[in-house]
Amino acid sequence: MRFFDRALVNGRSIRVRSTEETDGDFAHGDADHDLEARRRSVIDRPWVWLSQVHGDGCVDVDAVGFESACGAPADSSVTRRTDLALSIQTADCIPIALWSLDGVIAAVHAGWRGLEAGVIETATRSMRTQSSAPLHAYVGPSIGPECYEFGAEDLDRLEARFGSAVRAKTNDGQPALDVRAGVISELLRNDVVIEVNDDVCTACAGGFFSYRARADTARHATVIWIEES
Numbered sequence: 001m002r003f004f005d006r007a008l009v010n011g012r013s014i015r016v017r018s019t020e021e022t023d024g025d026f027a028h029g030d031a032d033h034d035l036e037a038r039r040r041s042v043i044d045r046p047w048v049w050l051s052q053v054h055g056d057g058c059v060d061v062d063a064v065g066f067e068s069a070c071g072a073p074a075d076s077s078v079t080r081r082t083d084l085a086l087s088i089q090t091a092d093c094i095p096i097a098l099w100s101l102d103g104v105i106a107a108v109h110a111g112w113r114g115l116e117a118g119v120i121e122t123a124t125r126s127m128r129t130q131s132s133a134p135l136h137a138y139v140g141p142s143i144g145p146e147c148y149e150f151g152a153e154d155l156d157r158l159e160a161r162f163g164s165a166v167r168a169k170t171n172d173g174q175p176a177l178d179v180r181a182g183v184i185s186e187l188l189r190n191d192v193v194i195e196v197n198d199d200v201c202t203a204c205a206g207g208f209f210s211y212r213a214r215a216d217t218a219r220h221a222t223v224i225w226i227e228e229s
């Protein structure tokens with residue numbers, strides 16, 4: 001498990017955890033009691049989870065309520081609440097945790113489709129309706145460009161939008177997407193301070209699930225919450 005803690009104002013702090021293969025499968029299923037136990041072992045409080053659809057939808061948990069937020073077809077969630085945790089699940093896509101120093105947090109699922117749909121802009125805009133403080137980011141493990149062969153047409157379009165850094169090559173010289181470069185570009189464009197950029201590759205580093213490399217159906221969880229002290 002990857003750990004990140006940061007102090008906020010008023011004695012509070014944020015906690016971010018991003019699980020690895022040895023932490024188990026966090027893909028959500030029907031009445032999966034093992035999943036509940038795994039979640040509790042990371043943080044024992046209610047988890048907001050999403051039916052991720054590779055779009056730009058953002059759920060304001062404080063507006064819709066916990067019950068409606070869970071399973072919503074969206075790719076980011078935002079809250080000020082200190083009694084729950086926000087989660088997303090990934091295996092190759094990029095997990096992002098966002099926070100403001102005055103205590104608005106978000107969890108974002110960003111694959112290339114979500115990136116292109118504008119998921120980062122939508123999430124940061126939602127946070128800024130609740131806070132004028134600077135936004136900070138933890139960017140978790142995902143598939144690296146050396147393992148991510150990508151179609152030329154899609155690559156041209158993403159390069160035009162997010163800059164030449166997204167164009168890369170695989171280990172065997174094929175056109176590849178550096179989706180992390182696109183995420184970083186988009187975070188900076190939205191004035192987010194990047195505190196952690198954990199660029200270990202889920203496909204080739206070992207110790208991670210990878211949909212692309214191994215057709216894994218299991219998922220990592222990345223979760224963010226606020227501690228009161």
Ligand SMILES: [Zn+2]
Pocket residue numbers: 143144145146147201202203204205
């Ligand atoms: Zn790799």
